[in-house]
Amino acid sequence: MTDCELLSVDYLLSCAAEEDPAEKARGIALEQTVELPGRAISPAVRERVVGRVDPPRPLGGGRWTVRIDYPLAAIGGELTQLLNLLFGNVSLKDGIRLQGVRWPASLLRELGGPGHGIAGLRRLTAAEGRPLLCTALKPMGSSVAELAEHAYHFALGGIDLIKDDHGLANQPDAPFQARLQACAAAVARANAETGGNSLYLPHVTAGYAELPRRLEAAREVGCRAVLLNPWVTGLDAMRWARDQYGLAIMAHPALTGSYFRSEHGLSPELMLGDLFRLAGADAVIYPNVGGRFGFDAATCAAINDRLRRPLGGLAPAFPTPGGGMDVARAGHWVERYGNDTILLIGGSLYARGDLTAASRALRAAIEPGA
Amino acid sequence: MTDCELLSVDYLLSCAAEEDPAEKARGIALEQTVELPGRAISPAVRERVVGRVDPPRPLGGGRWTVRIDYPLAAIGGELTQLLNLLFGNVSLKDGIRLQGVRWPASLLRELGGPGHGIAGLRRLTAAEGRPLLCTALKPMGSSVAELAEHAYHFALGGIDLIKDDHGLANQPDAPFQARLQACAAAVARANAETGGNSLYLPHVTAGYAELPRRLEAAREVGCRAVLLNPWVTGLDAMRWARDQYGLAIMAHPALTGSYFRSEHGLSPELMLGDLFRLAGADAVIYPNVGGRFGFDAATCAAINDRLRRPLGGLAPAFPTPGGGMDVARAGHWVERYGNDTILLIGGSLYARGDLTAASRALRAAIEPGA
Numbered sequence: 001m002t003d004c005e006l007l008s009v010d011y012l013l014s015c016a017a018e019e020d021p022a023e024k025a026r027g028i029a030l031e032q033t034v035e036l037p038g039r040a041i042s043p044a045v046r047e048r049v050v051g052r053v054d055p056p057r058p059l060g061g062g063r064w065t066v067r068i069d070y071p072l073a074a075i076g077g078e079l080t081q082l083l084n085l086l087f088g089n090v091s092l093k094d095g096i097r098l099q100g101v102r103w104p105a106s107l108l109r110e111l112g113g114p115g116h117g118i119a120g121l122r123r124l125t126a127a128e129g130r131p132l133l134c135t136a137l138k139p140m141g142s143s144v145a146e147l148a149e150h151a152y153h154f155a156l157g158g159i160d161l162i163k164d165d166h167g168l169a170n171q172p173d174a175p176f177q178a179r180l181q182a183c184a185a186a187v188a189r190a191n192a193e194t195g196g197n198s199l200y201l202p203h204v205t206a207g208y209a210e211l212p213r214r215l216e217a218a219r220e221v222g223c224r225a226v227l228l229n230p231w232v233t234g235l236d237a238m239r240w241a242r243d244q245y246g247l248a249i250m251a252h253p254a255l256t257g258s259y260f261r262s263e264h265g266l267s268p269e270l271m272l273g274d275l276f277r278l279a280g281a282d283a284v285i286y287p288n289v290g291g292r293f294g295f296d297a298a299t300c301a302a303i304n305d306r307l308r309r310p311l312g313g314l315a316p317a318f319p320t321p322g323g324g325m326d327v328a329r330a331g332h333w334v335e336r337y338g339n340d341t342i343l344l345i346g347g348s349l350y351a352r353g354d355l356t357a358a359s360r361a362l363r364a365a366i367e368p369g370a
Numbered sequence: 371m372t373d374c375e376l377l378s379v380d381y382l383l384s385c386a387a388e389e390d391p392a393e394k395a396r397g398i399a400l401e402q403t404v405e406l407p408g409r410a411i412s413p414a415v416r417e418r419v420v421g422r423v424d425p426p427r428p429l430g431g432g433r434w435t436v437r438i439d440y441p442l443a444a445i446g447g448e449l450t451q452l453l454n455l456l457f458g459n460v461s462l463k464d465g466i467r468l469q470g471v472r473w474p475a476s477l478l479r480e481l482g483g484p485g486h487g488i489a490g491l492r493r494l495t496a497a498e499g500r501p502l503l504c505t506a507l508k509p510m511g512s513s514v515a516e517l518a519e520h521a522y523h524f525a526l527g528g529i530d531l532i533k534d535d536h537g538l539a540n541q542p543d544a545p546f547q548a549r550l551q552a553c554a555a556a557v558a559r560a561n562a563e564t565g566g567n568s569l570y571l572p573h574v575t576a577g578y579a580e581l582p583r584r585l586e587a588a589r590e591v592g593c594r595a596v597l598l599n600p601w602v603t604g605l606d607a608m609r610w611a612r613d614q615y616g617l618a619i620m621a622h623p624a625l626t627g628s629y630f631r632s633e634h635g636l637s638p639e640l641m642l643g644d645l646f647r648l649a650g651a652d653a654v655i656y657p658n659v660g661g662r663f664g665f666d667a668a669t670c671a672a673i674n675d676r677l678r679r680p681l682g683g684l685a686p687a688f689p690t691p692g693g694g695m696d697v698a699r700a701g702h703w704v705e706r707y708g709n710d711t712i713l714l715i716g717g718s719l720y721a722r723g724d725l726t727a728a729s730r731a732l733r734a735a736i737e738p739g740a
């Protein structure tokens with residue numbers, strides 16, 4: 001077995017006084033593969049299946065870093081088993097945090113990554129040389145007509161990506177099918193008036209049987225992109241949607257927050273950067289520093305890097321910081337994050353009342369030379 | 371809107387010194403529905419959509435308990451949006467733990483619960499008046515022939531439910547289809563010899579497109595039950611599998627552990643008890659107290675209660691404690707947990723070498739009057 005067929009995982013271990021980090025690391029390698037004590041398995045199985053554990057290196061304060069190399073044969077080429085190998089059972093244990101993974105080329109090819117990526121989303125919106133703008137149709141409880149009216153005004157004002165709020169599903173106030181048709185038509189009408197290329201992204205998250213119907217319906221009305229909560233549908237459903245429908249996908253981080261502890265879980269850049277990108281997200285929403293959620297500046301920078309960095313043949317994906325971002329600070333974020341960013345600004349546009357004027361002001365603030 | 375159309379959620383809030391618990395609770399209600407500040411929404415939307423927040427009650431040490439009543443209209447009858455409403459965005463916030471939910475009758479009817487339940491699994495295994503026994507085929511890295519040989523000996527020894535280890539997917543050492551056929555045949559052969567009713571539960575977790583193929587294949591070879599990781603496939607995939615294939619489902623908790631913090635996430639009994647049962651699990655595996663994972667005795671008792679308690683018209687489901695349980699202590703667990711329990715014992719049987727003899731000893735230990 002050659003080196004390129006290994007999945008190298010870097011862990012941060014937090015050890016209690018009586019815990020031996022090397023034993024803890026060996027325990028992880030066994031737990032995530034054979035689920036038996038080391039003494040109960042044959043040398044052949046150990047050699048072929050159990051991860052190879054490097055000696056842990058101390059970071060001080062009971063914290064250690066350790067690398068485990070798993071044979072790719074333990075995954076069998078499936079995203080579901082990859083998730084299970086990475087964090088299935090150890091999610092139930094304490095003091096284990098996955099910091100990062102060195103992805104083998106064959107696994108990257110198998111998973112495939114974004115179907116459109118940054119370049120593809122730029123083509124769809126005809127937006128070059130500047131960041132893209134995204135906003136959300138809200139609030140839940142609004143009628144279809146109200147949401148479509150918002151969509152129209154945002155498109156008129158030049159917002160590139162107009163998505164449903166991720167809480168809009170198929171509630172009686174604005175059922176999916178009616179909302180889809182009205183909002184797609186509203187954005188098309190605005191585009192016809194302005195000559196613009198705004199996209200409406202319906203939120204398609206739904207149960208197993210319903211998901212394909214929503215994706216199909218979105219394609220039928222001419223949508224080119226959708227919003228999806230991959231941790232709600234199962235991560236592989238996003239990959240399947242990418243292959244089946246050809247729609248660009250913006251991924252939302254709903255339900256993922258519990259994995260992001262400093263001493264437990266997965267690093268946000270591994271989950272929202274690597275895993276979401278590998279599974280086909282063209283853009284990934286994350287809670288920006290200084291907003292109403294808690295990521296720090298370094299985490300945001302790390303997510304941006306993981307989404308955009310060269311990674312096998314995978315297309316780069318758009319970081320989409322959001323969550324309490326302000327129109328007035330848009331220029332600051334562009335300067336900080338660069339052009340290959342989607343700025344997701346919702347409430348701050350609504351607070352200005354006139355959505356078209358607010359959108360135009362935002363667009364002006366991020367145009368080159370503005 | 372009548373009371374029975376409300377979804378009442380009990381939260382445990384952990385507040386920093388400067389945090390106002392009432393404001394934090396109102397923030398949750400807004401975040402999980404309209405995603406706008408309270409001042410930005412109309413009284414009509416607030417009344418119809420935003421949760422109604424009870425006054426928080428102090429528990430001491432900066433901890434508070436608070437109930438929020440969400441209108442069912444915020445869900446629209448979908449399990450995916452239920453998950454999002456319960457914990458989508460607040461998973462990204464600190465100091466919020468969902469303790470429990472009062473389930474409205476209409477939602478219970480909509481979600482449906484176990485297709486077989488405790489009584490159904492007893493019928494399938496012809497096991498009455500005693501707990502059921504479950505074990506796992508392992509380790510990953512074994513050949514199909516080796517796993518089938520294990521399955522045969524476990525069935526010969528009277529283990530009721532013989533499941534794949536949840537890390538067995540479609541790896542080259544024991545590909546799904548070959549393993550399925552060999553293990554199903556091995557268990558059928560043992561049943562023919564003993565007149566017993568052991569079931570083989572193949573592990574069917576797979577990607578979106580592959581999952582139905584594995585379920586179909588399982589049904590085709592005559593399996594009556596399967597093992598599934600619902601947090602890997604997406605929770606609604608389990609419900610769909612229940613409706614589509616009629617197979618009994620044992621659910622595994624892979625990936626769920628990160629939600630189980632004392633001050634954040636969901637209580638294990640809400641996730642593994644209520645949610646897994648509502649979504650169709652007939653049996654739910656959880657890490658038993660004293661094993662190699664960390665649940666305490668009260669949590670195990672609470673999960674058992676949530677799986678078995680009367681709940682609308684839903685069938686009760688089997689608690690399946692596992693994770694380092696010992697043959698020698700089987701009688702203790704039966705006494706403690708009662709007959710309506712599945713004991714999942716893996717490594718401890720393997721450690722005894724002769725799987726048939728070990729299984730018979732275990733079976734004898736839990737037979738009534740033993």
